[in-house]
Amino acid sequence: MNEMHMLDSKGAIGKAEVSLIATSVYAMLIVVIPVILLTLFVAWKYRASNKSATYAPKWAHSTGIEVAIWTIPTLIILFLGVLTWKTTHELDPYKPIESNVKPINVEVVALDWKWLFVYPDLGIATVNQVAFPVGTPVNFKITSDAVMNSFFIPQLGGQIYAMAGMQTRLHLIADHAGDFAGISANYSGTGFSDMKFRALAMSQGEFDAWVKNVKSSPDNLSMDVYAGVARPSEKAPVKYFSTVDPKLFNNIVAKYNDGKFDVNGANCATKW
Template sequence: MNKGVLKTRVLTPLGGAVAACLSGCKLDVLDPKGSIGLAEKSLIGTATFTMLIVVVPVILMTLWFVWHYRASNHRAKYAPKWAHSTAIEVVIWTVPSIIILCLGVLTWRTTHELDPYRPIESTVKPINVEVVALDWKWLFIYPDLGIASINQLAFPVGTPVHFMITSDSVMNSFFIPQLGSQIYAMAGMQTQLHLVADEAGDYAGVSANFSGKGFSDMKFRALATSPEQFDAWVKAVKASSDRLDMNEYNTVAQPGEKAPVRYFSSIDPRLFRNIVAKYNNGHVLDLQNSNCSTKG
């Protein structure tokens, strides 16, 4: 059989398989829909490009050295006693030093600009959401609205969302890739996050830290809607017959995989605080300030 025909017959199915696999891939982190996500995408791109200034030349020079100084190339200069070159030393120390300096300045600036505790500047009043990581589901409490939901989060487009995050189990990580900022959730501690969606959409939310056998299905949907649609969602939640007091919460908090979306029309107003405080003898520990406030 002709080698070219054989090669084509082998590569065509392989190429088709690769194309089929890649067609289902979607890097949500690189398709941001909010200002925080856009800033993080820019940071990733800038940092990657800066590092490639060193990586690409090194790869190319390695390939060129291997080719040029191969045993069969008798034109390559053989210098067994060569030991030093000032020009080379200047290049290999100056260029990486400049890149490290640039990355250091970039990291310093973006660390403060993208501080998850830093509120998003907006004329729109933010929505407060308390997030509790459970085994293996997410509980979202809207303290100002007196409602809660499991594995579904909703908020209006263009409205900053202020998250207070904790865990009532092992350490976990709260992450909405298209909106940005993966934040760890730890039992007995509360942390914060500010996000905003600039476009309406149904965004994937995930657990970004392995937390047991149900980890792979610990997912939720983040619904960025118009104000009118958000109001309709709130009405749908308030129409639920379920109430989330401490007794019901103890049932909800039991481990369970692939938990369905569930609404609670009323909540215990001290629920989130009680979840955090029960690990600290009645105190709430804030991760940013590392101080405790006494439970009243």
């Protein structure tokens, strides 16, 4: 994956994050650029061959310089602090995206070394492929049934950890149609480098056709079948499941909280 994809955002959250990065860099360059230029200027002005340069071996203080080197960085730090506080709340991954369009709920399970996506409202599931309509908020609920991973779709923004026995959340939206790369951004063992998936942003009609295609799959994701899906494997191909156990996600989370794997869903997942 091209690392520059992160700066080529196709979603509102990603664009806000790119803007934050750019603003922070510009603010810090207010100090960096003058320091570089002054360093070059001082080296040139006070070079050994410049006999006209002032020689002041006992010079020790300048009020103007002291004011400059303390005031400017202080103002920049204050600006960055306010900016960070403001954007931290605005870009809180747990904060739902305001929209008149009904969001899509997707449950995400990080496995060794693949991603499982469950659509609880549609009753379908996929491996290493997630799809959603353009302009529709996507509410991701994320956990892991393996070691810690990090769920990341660079062109849509946001990155959040997937941890066993816990639920994390992420809200994204795509402003443009496209086939976007998804990865794990946290090293998780042998198959980590191939733990990738595709995020498909499409029109509503295309999404409806995609859902119909998934529902035509002969495979069903019961708890027994899931045990096979969860086994470690590398470079796992995209796979569709036309039906899925509605308690699958909660059971995956719950088994790390109380040591039981309740196929009947009696043990509800803890809300984190």
